[in-house]
Amino acid sequence: AKSAGKGRYTFFAEGMDASLRRRKEIETALRAALETRTGLEVFYQPLYSAQSGAITGAEALVRWRRPQQGFISPTIFVPIAEEAGLIEQLGEWVLEQACRAAVKWPIGTISVNVSAVQLRNAHFAERVTEILKQSGLEPARLEVEITETSFIENAANCQPNLTALRARGVKIALDDFGTGYSSFTHLRNFDVDRIKIDRSFVSGIGSTEDGSPIIQAIIDLAKASGLKVTAEGVETAEQRFFLSQIGCNSLQGYLLSRPMPAKAMDAVFRVGG
Ligand code: C2E
Ligand code: CA
Numbered sequence: 001a002k003s004a005g006k007g008r009y010t011f012f013a014e015g016m017d018a019s020l021r022r023r024k025e026i027e028t029a030l031r032a033a034l035e036t037r038t039g040l041e042v043f044y045q046p047l048y049s050a051q052s053g054a055i056t057g058a059e060a061l062v063r064w065r066r067p068q069q070g071f072i073s074p075t076i077f078v079p080i081a082e083e084a085g086l087i088e089q090l091g092e093w094v095l096e097q098a099c100r101a102a103v104k105w106p107i108g109t110i111s112v113n114v115s116a117v118q119l120r121n122a123h124f125a126e127r128v129t130e131i132l133k134q135s136g137l138e139p140a141r142l143e144v145e146i147t148e149t150s151f152i153e154n155a156a157n158c159q160p161n162l163t164a165l166r167a168r169g170v171k172i173a174l175d176d177f178g179t180g181y182s183s184f185t186h187l188r189n190f191d192v193d194r195i196k197i198d199r200s201f202v203s204g205i206g207s208t209e210d211g212s213p214i215i216q217a218i219i220d221l222a223k224a225s226g227l228k229v230t231a232e233g234v235e236t237a238e239q240r241f242f243l244s245q246i247g248c249n250s251l252q253g254y255l256l257s258r259p260m261p262a263k264a265m266d267a268v269f270r271v272g273g
């Protein structure tokens with residue numbers, strides 16, 4: 001049976017192009033990693049008040065380290081997990097880890113990235129509620145981050161879950177804001193609490209392709225709509241200064257802190273692991 005299986009694999013492998021073969025290989029390895037719970041870890045990147053500099057929250061970011069290959073970026077394996085039907089399992093695991101870890105931390109909110117695939121599942125809000133109960137985290141201390149593009153494309157499908165989550169007090173953030181083609185026209189229809197200005201605008205501050213007029217427009221619009229604003233990808237003191245001056249509520253980026261393991265966050269707050 002083993003040789004037949006191997007033969008079949010070879011048959012398909014020869015018919016696939018290299019990138020599809022690589023995707024399949026990653027999919028198989030990720031499925032195994034999820035089953036055995038090995039190599040996966042959640043890192044946390046603090047968010048800082050633009051005014052006081054205090055840590056106000058943290059974003060959970062999944063990490064996957066493979067024995068031979070080392071770290072593989074979530075920008076590679078998350079889309080594969082979405083296509084392979086693994087994102088719900090992965091996403092729930094991240095959510096559990098994040099809620100359990102954050103319940104000990106003196107921060108406002110723990111932000112967790114949620115795929116549009118998860119949001120379309122009719123049971124998502126229920127699962128989140130169960131995870132919150134199990135972890136003891138107050139719903140208002142959880143924020144789900146959804147990307148603007150995925151939300152616009154699936155607005156009708158995602159809405160029931162978002163409405164249910166908001167009714168329970170969970171916060172919603174629009175991630176990568178400004179990268180979607182219709183950001184501005186859709187903003188007033190979104191029932192969200194926060195927008196996160198994409199790093200591509202932040203990195204333009206002070207450069208020749210200065211993104212600051214766009215950032216200013218985004219912040220003015222968000223404020224007029226009663227939304228909080230976080231800037232991501234803050235790497236320089238100049239960016240931090242500018243973003244604080246024009247009214248961002250919180251800042252996130254390598255200048256302030258890199259993502260770190262839960263234990264390192266425990267140490268920052270001097271709480272037991
Ligand atoms: P994102 O949600 O936009 O997360 C921000 C990314 O920017 C993270 O990359 C973070 O490590 C990185 N970053 C933070 N500060 C800086 C900075 O100052 N400079 C630069 N150059 N980068 C910075 P990461 O962790 O590799 O994640 C990439 C993307 O993968 C995330 O983008 C998110 O879309 C996705 N992702 C990560 N974890 C999860 C997860 O648990 N679930 C889902 N669905 N997606 C996830
Ligand atoms: Ca995010």
Ligand code: CA
Nearest residue numbers: 175176196232
């Ligand atoms: Ca983002």
Ligand code: CA
Nearest residue numbers: 175176198199
């Ligand atoms: Ca992003």
